[in-house]
Amino acid sequence: GAAKPILATRALDVGYGNVLAVRRLTLQVNPGEIVALLGPNGAGKTSSLRGITGLVRPQAGTVSVNGVRIDNRGPAVAVQAGLAHVPEGRRVFPEMSVTDNLRLGAWSVRRRSKVVESRLADAYALFPRLAERRAQLAGSMSGGEQQMLAIARALMSDPKLLLIDELSLGLSPLVVDEILARLLELNKEGLSILLIEQFVHRAMDVSDRVYVLKKGHVAFSGTPAAAIRIGAVEEAYHL
Ligand code: ATP
Secondary structure (H helix, E strand, O other): OOOOOOEEEEEEEEEEOOEEEEEEEEEEEOOOOEEEEEOOOOOOHHHHHHHHHOOOOOOEEEEEEOOEEOOOOHHHHHHHHOEEEEOOOOOOOOOOEHHHHHHHHOHHHOOOHHHHHHHHHHHHHHOHHHHHOOOOEHHHOOHHHHHHHHHHHHHOOOOOEEEEOOOOOOOOHHHHHHHHHHHHHHHHOOOEEEEEOOOHHHHHHHOOEEEEEEOOEEEEEEOHHHHHHHOHHHHHHHO
16 A cells, blocks of 8 residues: 655755755655665755755755655654654753753653653663763763664653664764664564664665765755765765
């Protein structure tokens, strides 16, 4: 059957003042997919995520989650619709403990504390390193641990789609592999993922489809195999 996409944007313009970073972005993520957003620095990947999750109000176009419009309704509505954004630079609260960071991720359900406790248990089962450090201040953890925490915090809202900006920035390859393995497990259980990843080949390895952005436009969309076959990535990065 034709399942509705989890996420569909149509002709989305995202910018800052009178400078557009993303023009007429049309993309979709189907249930169960891992989709990578690729492109050189400044191509508009981060701005795309910000427009989708409402951190920046789109100047034109639409964002729908399971067929319901969420554009212009702000980040809280995006979370309630099932999107969770892991921002560039991770943005954990450095002066708060691991557990308190995680609890903040469940703000949308905080009155139902049994739900929060069970999600905390899930987060610690997924990332045992966080469990060992549950009382530690987030700012004192390694970059990899902070990325695990940022992902786990996003998962506390029980999203249908996780949007991750620069998963591997500043992390060692081993830690990236560990985090990707956990994400692939979650994907097998039904979580869809929209991923920005600077290491193109690593992103292609785990993705069902890719969008290549160039100067704020979609220059290519298709399977990783097709992107490689026609040299779409090299074209966007080098020309
Ligand atoms: P990078 O990997 O370098 O972050 P990107 O593909 O994620 O690149 P964006 O960060 O979305 O690209 O940037 C796209 C354009 O928008 C760039 O020209 C950038 O300078 C501009 N831009 C991004 N954030 C802001 C902001 N807060 N205010 C003004 N301009 C911005």
